[in-house]
């Protein structure tokens with residue numbers, strides 16, 4: 001049954017045997033009909049630009065504090081250009097972006113995660129500093145190449161140092177890349193599991209960048225429109241969840 005929710009419009013059906021109607025929403029489920037089915041497919045749409053609703057929405061949505069984790073320490077890594085792309089993308093949308101680069105932070109392998117110290121005051125100061133940044137973030141973006149069909153060890157290593165509760169009940173968005181044609185999609189699938197374990201809510205829209213060395217310049221500029229479209233979709237989800245979860249955390253706290 002069609003629900004009445006805010007700004008919506010119709011889209012083309014991917015199935016040519018199905019006609020998509022833009023008339024008011026009545027979905028005819030019809031194995032009995034001899035005519036092709038008419039199906040109302042609805043998608044969320046933002047209010048028209050410059051409308052009062054758009055202005056209210058913009059005013060109600062201050063910039064977010066987003067932490068971006070990079071996942072490579074390799075000499076000649078592509079991670080930096082992907083990180084730059086993500087940073088520019090989010091900054092254009094008025095968000096504050098902090099990049100956590102495992103190469104700069106130089107934490108090495110996980111020797112003792114912060115939450116495994118019997119006396120946390122004995123943990124290195126840097127771990128406390130990063131933990132505070134994680135706790136203060138409204139959301140996360142993780143940037144990973146695909147190494148042997150999975151996420152990179154450098155990304156797991158940096159994130160494993162901190163307790164799931166620090167990441168807890170915040171949204172996470174996945175950005176993967178590879179020099180091949182699949183864009184690190186297998187790493188992305190693994191990341192969904194990993195990010196759930198950290199009690200983040202991962203976004204279904206992801207940025208997956210094939211042939212990263214051609215798709216992005218060293219400065220992080222995209223060479224195709226398709227990347228821009230995927231990025232827009234991911235950002236909108238991240239923003240929606242970040243605001244919704246922040247409100248809920250601030251109002252009702254998190255489960256104990």
Ligand SMILES: Cc1cc2nc3c(=O)[nH]c(=O)nc-3n(C[C@H](O)[C@H](O)[C@H](O)COP(=O)(O)O)c2cc1C
Pocket residue numbers: 071072073074076077078079080145146147148149150177178179180182183184212
């Ligand atoms: C150890 C290692 C394993 C890799 N495994 C894969 C893989 O399974 N699938 C793939 O598409 N690319 C794979 N690649 C290629 C990387 O995706 C590509 O080199 C990418 O640029 C690596 O990211 P980085 O440059 O930021 O380190 C691998 C690269 C390395 C170094």
